[in-house]
Amino acid sequence: xxxxxxxxxxxxxxxxxILELLDGRIAVSCYGGSISLNQxxxxxxEWKVLKxxxxxxxxxxxxxxxLSNKRIISSSLDTxxxxxxxxxxxxxQPIKTISQHKGGVDKVITLTSNRFASCSLIAHTVKLYNSExxxxxxxxxxxxxxPISLLQLKRQSEVLVISSWSPSAxxxxxLSHPYKLLGTVNKVCAxxxxxxxxxxx
Numbered sequence: 001x002x003x004x005x006x007x008x009x010x011x012x013x014x015x016x017x018i019l020e021l022l023d024g025r026i027a028v029s030c031y032g033g034s035i036s037l038n039q040x041x042x043x044x045x046e047w048k049v050l051k052x053x054x055x056x057x058x059x060x061x062x063x064x065x066x067l068s069n070k071r072i073i074s075s076s077l078d079t080x081x082x083x084x085x086x087x088x089x090x091x092x093q094p095i096k097t098i099s100q101h102k103g104g105v106d107k108v109i110t111l112t113s114n115r116f117a118s119c120s121l122i123a124h125t126v127k128l129y130n131s132e133x134x135x136x137x138x139x140x141x142x143x144x145x146x147p148i149s150l151l152q153l154k155r156q157s158e159v160l161v162i163s164s165w166s167p168s169a170x171x172x173x174x175l176s177h178p179y180k181l182l183g184t185v186n187k188v189c190a191x192x193x194x195x196x197x198x199x200x201x
Contacts, residue, residue, distance in 0.1 A: 019064040019072065021086065025050065027072055029061035035074060037090050050090040056082065065110045067131050071095065073116060077104035081118055083134065096134045100127050109150045111175065112157050119147035119162065126150070126162055139179045144171070163188065 019027040026038045037050040057076035065073050067083070074082050083096040103122025110116050111128075115137065119126045126144050128137040144162060151161040158175045159182065172182040 016061050017064045019066060021066055021072070023070075025086070025090075027064055027066075027086070029056075029064050029074060031060040033057040033059055033061060033076065033078070035061065035064075035084070035092060037086060037092060051092055053092045056084075056092070062105060063107050063109075065108055065116065067110060067116065073108050073110070075105035075108035075118055079104055079120075081105055081108055098129070098134060100136055101125055106147070107149050109152060111152050111160070115175075117150050117152075117160065119144070119150055121146050121148055121165065141171075141173050141179060141181065145169075 014031050015028055016031050017029045021027060026040060028036050028038055033056055034054045035056040036052040039048045039050055056074060058078040060077045061074050062077060063075045067073060070086050072084050072086055079099060079101050081098040082094060085093040085095050101120040101123045103120045105118050106121050108116060108118040114131045115128060116131050117128050124144055124146055125142055126147050127142060128139050130137060144164060146165045147162050148165050149163045153159040153161065160173045160175045162171045164171060167186060168188045170185040170188055174180050174182055
């Protein structure tokens with residue numbers, strides 16, 4: 001699979017994110033800034049490229065997430081977030097470019113209640129958006145100490161976890177008004193890219 005995704009993107013670099021869409025298609029992003037839609041036949045083990053979009057971003061794509069109504073969002077080191085329509089005919093059409101961060105965007109995630117969030121390590125910012133209007137929602141914790149990654153808890157859906165680098169810590173924020181800090185866990189790990197994943201148990 002990795003070799004096939006390298007071949008389809010036809011440029012130096014590596015795959016940065018793989019996202020399985022709700023309809024079974026697979027979106028793949030690459031460090032060179034491209035996005036492709038793919039289909040995997042698990043019985044024949046055949047990997048089919050449905051659509052390839054070169055130069056979706058000017059440079060490395062850091063993450064992908066899915067919105068409702070056949071939309072995906074990509075974040076990039078080119079400082080932008082882009083919203084795409086992934087149509088039934090496999091076209092990848094641009095809907096919106098968001099340029100709110102002043103540095104490369106490290107992560108974008110879908111939240112409940114028609115929202116999504118992004119963070120930038122270089123710009124030291126976390127931002128919240130309305131997923132229907134794409135307007136920014138003002139939050140008091142926008143300025144953060146070098147945020148790296150984001151996670152919305154499933155069992156406590158109004159809690160957003162932000163991992164930060166230097167110092168290495170986890171910050172827990174309430175995602176409903178008044179958006180207050182709930183707590184912090186320090187000295188989480190020593191590496192500089194502490195990604196977050198919530199376990200099912």
